[in-house]
Amino acid sequence: MNQEVLDKLTRLAQLALAPEEARHALADLRAIVDLIDEMQTVDTEGVAPLAHPLDMEQPLRADRVTEQPARERYQAGAPLTRDGLYLVPKVVE
């Protein structure tokens, strides 16, 4: 974990960190990576990987439409809409 990796991660996460925040983040992430390195040394031979901390199975939904259209309610909090569309700054492909 170094400055270069941190720069890449903040870019991917679209975060703008102030220099002070970046210093803290780097220290935190280093500590986390160290912890992971330590965990990697534990002998896990014969232990099944844990996919989820809850010892449960995913419940399944019946294929039924249960939600009614509520566009106005959802769009009440949107900064800009037109013709039912959310408007965002122009995206160039």
Add this chain to the structure above:
Amino acid sequence: MDWESVVGLEVHIQLATRSKIFSGAGAAFGAEPNTQACGVDLGLPGTLPVLNREALRMALTFGLAIEAEIASECRFDRKNYFYPDLPKGYQISQFEAPVVQGGTIVISAGEAEQRIGITRAHLEEDAGKSLHEDYAGMTGIDLNRAGTPLLEVVSEPDLRSAAQAAAFFRELRALARYLRISDGNLNEGSMRCDANVSVRRRGATALGERTEVKNLNSFRFIERAIRHEIARQIDVLEGGGQVARETRLYDAERDETRPMRGKELSDDYRYFPDPDLLPVRITEALLAEARAEVPELPRAKRRRYQEALGLSAAEAWQLAEEPGMAAYFEAVADAAPPRRAAHWMMDQVAAALNRSGLDIAACPVPAAQLAQLLQRIEDGVVSGKIAATIFEALWNEGGDVDAIIAERGLRQLSDADALTGIVAQVVAAHPAQAQQFRNGKAKLLGFFVGQVMQATAGKADPKQANALLLKALRNP
């Protein structure tokens, strides 16, 4: 230099569920913008995804149909990227433990059959749609499609030409429609395809550098875009250059591919298990339910049509491509000669459907009536020509074949005595032509047949009329 192209496809199939994959919002196509996007689809805080059982069942049905391995458990992961039509900032997909692994799809692209390996097929949610038309210099976002269930099918790089890639896509579409897991409607984006394309010298075993061509949404475009991309790569290599690993978009208007901009960072999706979804247990009960939905598949149908019903490969392909067409054909062929049924399906029935813009499901002529009509041709009761007019009557007014024949007096004149009299009259009425025929102008026979048909309002059996005319003309 001799080059070999290597192609693998990634096909997104929209599953035909009523509701979304993780929410209870409707999943129908064509609703007013943003009227089918609920809090889960919008990624509102406090909402949680719950997996749609039917989407899972459809994925299992697909896996069983291609004889894939199905693990007893599958899991969901988050694929992270930012785009305005992806409200959560991640797409729920399957990375580590997809629902379907392995399997085979058999294609035939003109040549012999070929087995194409399937790497995996996984469930994921679709994104919304960005509308780039001008909204006061802004982009419009419709999130109706967000959360629609997709099955992404990834093939091995087993395809060797653009034509094979198109054949694979066609077979996959037929399969999806047979399994009733998708409507396969290409115009509505129900199947979308990306292609990984590379070339190498023939005989080489290592793969060349590949490009990914996106946005291939019709049979024609798939073939054209891949053919174009293969030619472009060969040009680059023969010019001493190197193929760059990149994503390219196909532009159908210019018939070319061009690199996508701003993609340099997007390859790093930082997948991790989605903590909102628990591991999914694939139970025996669910598998049994999925297995019950696998019908006779297109390839088996085509083989049966050829081997048991005597159709040609091209006929079998055409009739087996759409499950509705195949079902109708089989109902007709059950009660009438299969080859005649096949020809009528591809000729009169297809033309009439085309003219009226109808789907076979809405065909106004019941299969049983068509079968009866074809049987009447077989029995010599009506000629093919008269049968075509009866078909038109059935199409426009409905009714029963035998009743129409009786009411309109369409029964073929196969009574030799009656026909002999008419033939004699026709010959007697045209002495000059009869003499010319005797002098060797053989093609005048057609003229006489025409006269007999006219005199009988088309009801003479043409074969019999021919024979009687020959006799009458040769022995005046």
